[in-house]
Amino acid sequence: MKNLNTLLAGIFLAVALPFGALVxxxxxxxxxLGRAPAEEGGPxxxxxxxxxxxxxxTVYVSxxxxxxxxxxxxxxxxGSDIARGYGARxxxxxxxxxxxxxxxxxxxxxxxxxxxxxxxKDLSSVHAAxxxxxxxxxxxxxxxxxxxxxxxxxxxxxxxxxxxDYSSPEAKxxx
Amino acid sequence: xxxxNRSGRPQGRPPEGDSRLSRTEAxxxxxxxxxxxxxxxxxxAASILGVIAALQQGSLAGGLxxxxxxxxxxxxxxxxxxxxxxGWGFNAFFALNLWLLSQLGRFELRxxxxxxxxxxxxxxxLTYGVVQIFAGNQTGFGLLEFPREVxxxxxxxxxxxxxxxxxxxxxxxxxxxxxSQWFVVGASFAFPLTYLLAQxxxxxxxxxxxxxxxxxxxxxxxxxxxxxxxxxxxxxxYFLPKVLGRTISAYYLAPVGFWTFFLFxxxxxxxxxxxxxxxxxxxxxxxxxxxxxxxxVIITAINFHGTLSSEGGWSRxxxxxxxxxxxxxxVAFTLFGVLNAIFGFRGTNAVVRFTSFAxxxxxxxxxxxxxxxxxxxxxxxxxxxxGSLWPSAKLVHxxxxxxxxxxxxxxxxxxxxxxxxxxxxADASISFQQVAxxxxxxxxxLTxxxxxxxxxxxxxxxNAFGMILKSSAPASAGRHD
Numbered sequence: 001m002k003n004l005n006t007l008l009a010g011i012f013l014a015v016a017l018p019f020g021a022l023v024x025x026x027x028x029x030x031x032x033l034g035r036a037p038a039e040e041g042g043p044x045x046x047x048x049x050x051x052x053x054x055x056x057x058t059v060y061v062s063x064x065x066x067x068x069x070x071x072x073x074x075x076x077x078x079g080s081d082i083a084r085g086y087g088a089r090x091x092x093x094x095x096x097x098x099x100x101x102x103x104x105x106x107x108x109x110x111x112x113x114x115x116x117x118x119x120x121k122d123l124s125s126v127h128a129a130x131x132x133x134x135x136x137x138x139x140x141x142x143x144x145x146x147x148x149x150x151x152x153x154x155x156x157x158x159x160x161x162x163x164x165d166y167s168s169p170e171a172k173x174x175x
Numbered sequence: 176x177x178x179x180n181r182s183g184r185p186q187g188r189p190p191e192g193d194s195r196l197s198r199t200e201a202x203x204x205x206x207x208x209x210x211x212x213x214x215x216x217x218x219x220a221a222s223i224l225g226v227i228a229a230l231q232q233g234s235l236a237g238g239l240x241x242x243x244x245x246x247x248x249x250x251x252x253x254x255x256x257x258x259x260x261x262g263w264g265f266n267a268f269f270a271l272n273l274w275l276l277s278q279l280g281r282f283e284l285r286x287x288x289x290x291x292x293x294x295x296x297x298x299x300x301l302t303y304g305v306v307q308i309f310a311g312n313q314t315g316f317g318l319l320e321f322p323r324e325v326x327x328x329x330x331x332x333x334x335x336x337x338x339x340x341x342x343x344x345x346x347x348x349x350x351x352x353x354x355s356q357w358f359v360v361g362a363s364f365a366f367p368l369t370y371l372l373a374q375x376x377x378x379x380x381x382x383x384x385x386x387x388x389x390x391x392x393x394x395x396x397x398x399x400x401x402x403x404x405x406x407x408x409x410x411x412x413y414f415l416p417k418v419l420g421r422t423i424s425a426y427y428l429a430p431v432g433f434w435t436f437f438l439f440x441x442x443x444x445x446x447x448x449x450x451x452x453x454x455x456x457x458x459x460x461x462x463x464x465x466x467x468x469x470x471x472v473i474i475t476a477i478n479f480h481g482t483l484s485s486e487g488g489w490s491r492x493x494x495x496x497x498x499x500x501x502x503x504x505x506v507a508f509t510l511f512g513v514l515n516a517i518f519g520f521r522g523t524n525a526v527v528r529f530t531s532f533a534x535x536x537x538x539x540x541x542x543x544x545x546x547x548x549x550x551x552x553x554x555x556x557x558x559x560x561x562g563s564l565w566p567s568a569k570l571v572h573x574x575x576x577x578x579x580x581x582x583x584x585x586x587x588x589x590x591x592x593x594x595x596x597x598x599x600x601a602d603a604s605i606s607f608q609q610v611a612x613x614x615x616x617x618x619x620x621l622t623x624x625x626x627x628x629x630x631x632x633x634x635x636x637x638n639a640f641g642m643i644l645k646s647s648a649p650a651s652a653g654r655h656d
Contacts, residue, residue: 001352001430004345004360011361011437015368015397018441023376023390026457031383062311064249070529074450078525083603091452096384103315104388104451108529108600109232109248111607137242 033097038167045166046098056158057101059151063136070105071114073164085119086112092170118165126156187426188416189279189353199277199284204560206290208643210270210336211553213298215636217262222629224255229625232618245309253320254308260318260398261301261329264541267549268406269294269336272359274556275413276340279356280347284339293335300328316377316391318398323378326370333367354429358409361437362402369397369441385453392461393444399540400440400468407504407545408436408475410552414501415482418555419491424481425474432474439467446519450528458521465519472512479505496571500551503579507543511536514590526597531617535589542628543582550578550635557639561646570638577631584624592617 001007035044060066073087081087091114096102120126127148130136137145139152148156167173231240231248240246273290276282284290304321307313313320321329340359344352373394376382382390416423423429445453445461483489483502492498514536518524527533554571558564565571592614599610 001357001433002350004341007344007357007360008341008364010434011364012368014437015365015401015441018444019372019393022393022442022445022457022460023372023382023386026389026454027382027386029454030386033384061315062313063247064253064308064313064315066315067249067252072451074525074528078450078521079528080601080603084600084607093385093452093454095452099384101315101381102385102387104385104448106317106447106529106533107531134241135247138244 030093033094035098036094036169038169038172043166045168046095047161047163049098049161050157052154052157053161054100054158056154056156056161057099057103059155060103060158061101066103066105067107068109070108070112071162072104073112073114081112087115087164088118089164089167089171089173091164092168094168094170095164113159113162115162115164117160117163120160123156123160126159127152130155130159187354187422187429189355189413199281200274200560202287203273203277203284203290206284206287206294206336207270207274207556207560209291209294210266210273211557212640212643213294214263214266214270215632215639217258217266217301218632219629219636221255221258221263222625222632224251224258226622226625226629228252228255229618229622232621244311250309250311250313253313253317254305256318257308257320258301258305260403260541261304262298264403264545265297265333265337266294268362268402268545269297271410271549271552271556272337272340272363272406273343274560275355275409276343276359279353279413280343281349282339282343282346284343290336290339293332293337297329297332297336300325300332314378316387318395319373319377319391323374326374326378330367330371330374333370337363337366354412354423354426354433355409357430357433358405358412361433362405362409365397365401365405365437365441369394369401385451388448388451389445389453389457392447393441395447396444397441399537400443401437403541403545404440404508405436407548408508410548411475411479411501411505411508414497414548414551414555415479415505418495418498418501419482419488421482421486421488423478424485425477428474429478432471432478435467435474436471439464439471443468443515443519446524447533449521449524462519462521466516469512469516472509472516475505476509476512480509496575497551497555499575500547500554503582504544504546504548504551507539507547507582511539511544514539526601527593528597530593530597530600531589532593532597535586535593538582538589539586543586547578547582550574553635553639557642561642563642563646565638566641566645567638570634573634574631574638577627577634581624581627581631584620584627588617588620588624592620 035046037044073089073091074081075090076082082090120129130139130152131145139149139155141147141149227240227246228248228251231251273284277284304325307322308320312322314323340363344356344360373390376390377387377394381387412423412429442464443461445457446465448461449458483492483505489502492502518527518532554565596610596614599605599613
């Protein structure tokens with residue numbers, strides 16, 4: 001405790017070892033995840049993100065949507081996510097492999113959005129949801145907020161692209 | 176310089192200081208006051224945003240701030256948290272850590288302008304980052320929300336402003352060291368390392384997929400435990416024996432407490448990811464580390480509460496402004512550690528996950544513990560540095576009661592409110608809207624507590640700024656102790 005070098009070396013190890021063991025090793029384990037078929041010869045999932053959805057994610061990030069909405073469905077034993085209809089199956093790491101930025105979130109002031117695209121009825125219901133009873137009216141123009149701005153269009157495309165309703169090798173849908 | 180009694184000083188007790196303003200203190204008063212004043216200004220800004228955020232949380236449509244893009248909850252909440260952590264928490268601990276290690280190591284700050292420069296750069300970068308958050312340019316990762324160009328600037332500013340405690344430790348004239356010194360050295364070294372690695376893997380060269388979230392959780396737990404936690408523990412280790420004039424009980428345990436705290440804290444990150452789409456082994460490591468963190472929590476509890484419990488320590492603490500705040504914080508830390516262990520387990524965590532509970536735990540650590548300790552420290556240090564008295568005893572009372580009640584109310588509202596709504600959310604037959612409606616009363620409590628905290632902070636700022644202004648006339652009359 002009297003030697004600065006010993007102290008600093010100990011603290012360095014205490015910080016660097018968890019970094020290596022938690023972060024680097026999970027990069028090794030998960031870093032190469034890509035699109036994969038659930039069964040031999042099946043379609044590849046997750047789908048590639050449409051360009052408009054990628055633009056929409058920047059709107060989602062810039063408005064701080066992540067402070068109220070999560071994008072993760074927990075397995076059946078933990079919480080009521082699946083019973084509540086947030087998703088058909090638990091989220092797995094591969095679902096996020098195509099996303100440039102992962103917005104898992106840690107607070108639900110609003111519902112989970114991991115599988116929102118599969119849940120939303122049509123585009124107009126997505127726009128209605130984005131408005132949040134008027135709080136986000138600034139994304140719309142017109143007397144009844146019926147004209148969506150470019151940002152609102154992109155955001156809606158992003159929300160519709162959020163889907164975890166396919167079978168993946170790690171989590172098959174129940175038939 | 177004071178004369179040191181090398182042989183007679185018992186372990187577990189900081190050296191006796193001179194009651195006159197020492198040369199080491201005179202030299203650091205410039206940077207200290209810069210850090211302190213900017214910290215208090217940021218604290219006021221954060222508490223105003225805290226009131227706005229609490230008002231918004233209760234209503235889906237944004238209530239008063241309906242249709243206002245700048246003041247959407249996503250902006251206000253992010254700016255509030257960043258201002259509180261980087262504006263108040265960092266500036267205040269820059270000041271306190273520097274003062275503590277200068278005192279303990281008899282360090283004369285020669286190149287004080289470097290620290291001042293670091294403080295200035297830190298605050299300019301912080302202002303830029305917060306403006307960018309309101310302008311809609313944030314990253315979406317909690318406590319790393321500032322646009323990525325701010326990161327390297329903050330890191331450089333930290334090295335200029337926050338590295339002095341390590342220099343002070345290296346240059347101390349005695350071989351003897353005290354617990355506060357280890358914790359401050361640890362905090363000052365662990366943070367820049369963590370911050371740079373997290374910036375790299377989350378913002379500059381983003382890791383792939385959910386690894387971003389893993390790196391982020393590692394960063395947040397390090398920031399909260401190894402910067403806020405360790406710095407505030409250092410202050411408690413210093414002020415309890417200093418003001419009570421006795422040694423820390425069971426001080427021989429303190430080195431174990433220090434090493435176990437640093438050993439386990441950095442592994443607890445993934446416990447914020449229980450149930451998330453990350454490998455199960457990772458979540459289990461987080462759970463185990465959270466439980467192991469009980470070891471340092473128990474040791475600090477023995478050290479702190481043992482010291483306070485003997486010979487009427489609690490009543491003496493209650494009658495001393497500094498100790499009243501510091502012992503409030505010491506109790507809060509023990510409570511935090513126990514809750515952290517209990518609600519780290521998979522079963523209990525599943526109930527409170529995604530509710531306000533995690534925010535309550537953070538509030539318990541960063542406010543009820545760290546901030547209250549910082550207030551207590553300010554009541555001890557400022558009169559020494561400025562050489563004048565606190566202008567108003569009434570404001571001191573307002574400050575204590577408003578912040579203590581506000582801290583308790585906000586922690587209870589977030590924790591109990593979160594637990595209640597978590598229990599309802601576990602039952603899928605209760606709709607999300609019903610749960611939100613049932614939690615409305617807790618939102619009212621949260622708003623009231625935010626107003627209380629603001630009142631307390633305004634009282635503190637008036638008192639502190641009044642004292643600093645008064646002391647610009649050099650006078651040694653009217654010293655506090």
